Amino acid sequence: MSVICFDGVSKQFAVRAGRGTASANYAVRGLSLQVAQGELVAVVGKTGCGKSTMFNLLIGLTAASSGSVAVLGHDPFRDFAGLAGKVGVVFQGDRLLPWRSALANVEYGLELLKAPRENRAQVARHWLHKLGLESHMDKYPHALSGGMRQRVSIARAFATDPEILLCDEPFSALDEINAALLRNELRRLVKESNKTGMLVTHSIREAMDVGDRILVLRAPGHLVADFRVADMLATVGGAALKRQILEAMGQDAGPQEAGAAVGAAA
Numbered sequence: 001m002s003v004i005c006f007d008g009v010s011k012q013f014a015v016r017a018g019r020g021t022a023s024a025n026y027a028v029r030g031l032s033l034q035v036a037q038g039e040l041v042a043v044v045g046k047t048g049c050g051k052s053t054m055f056n057l058l059i060g061l062t063a064a065s066s067g068s069v070a071v072l073g074h075d076p077f078r079d080f081a082g083l084a085g086k087v088g089v090v091f092q093g094d095r096l097l098p099w100r101s102a103l104a105n106v107e108y109g110l111e112l113l114k115a116p117r118e119n120r121a122q123v124a125r126h127w128l129h130k131l132g133l134e135s136h137m138d139k140y141p142h143a144l145s146g147g148m149r150q151r152v153s154i155a156r157a158f159a160t161d162p163e164i165l166l167c168d169e170p171f172s173a174l175d176e177i178n179a180a181l182l183r184n185e186l187r188r189l190v191k192e193s194n195k196t197g198m199l200v201t202h203s204i205r206e207a208m209d210v211g212d213r214i215l216v217l218r219a220p221g222h223l224v225a226d227f228r229v230a231d232m233l234a235t236v237g238g239a240a241l242k243r244q245i246l247e248a249m250g251q252d253a254g255p256q257e258a259g260a261a262v263g264a265a266a
């Protein structure tokens, strides 16, 4: 069984175009994809192609207009409770609680899941340690660097031991060196615990570093390519894979663009 399954999913938003006229625009249209247990999938596509809408459908923040979304066999919108504790989410901003220390922020997810009080601090310390934050546990978010804050949010996601880890542009606010460190860390953590993961990103470099598979979306949110990274690297090589991803996205593969993150943040 697929851990994540989109079957012919569309999402429309009502748009008011002047007085009295209303139309419905598709943010996602006819999206079908599957992710198997243990796979780490990167999703790329130009700005506005529907990545975040797909992500919001996946985490149950919004309902599909048609088609079906299933996560571990549950509809994430209608059966949100059925997925409690099974899905960990890392957003673009760290979304930490400013009045709580790093340690207390990581404990927070465990409190929500009603984990035994005596375990919470121990589990939170373990994950902060794993992410290299042992000497920063008692600091508040304002006293941490951007990279450290993003590490705390990754620790918070892993502390609840979810089966699935979902990330929407988690590293896009970081400098390239920190982003590279953290994505390697993310891949290592997902792989060593045999979790299933999905990473939405603007960066082809990031997608190639992290993903077992790279899914390319085009507007309005539908799948145009599905690359198996290891196979592609072994057959055509990295440069050709990058070119094919750019082509699938509908981006010109100019000499300077081919190596850079594609598409500025909206």
Ligand SMILES: Nc1ncnc2c1ncn2[C@@H]1O[C@H](COP(=O)(O)OP(=O)(O)OP(=O)(O)O)[C@@H](O)[C@H]1O
Binding pocket: 013, 014, 026, 027, 045, 046, 047, 048, 049, 050, 051, 052, 053, 054, 202, 265, 266
């Ligand atoms: N709540 C909304 N109401 C109306 N239109 C929306 C809404 N959310 C998204 N859209 C539209 O749906 C399309 C897809 O948006 P989405 O945020 O999913 O793109 P994205 O691929 O995540 O872009 P980016 O890379 O810039 O984050 C866009 O045209 C956007 O304007």
Ligand SMILES: [Mg+2]
Binding pocket: 051, 052, 053
């Ligand atoms: Mg987005």
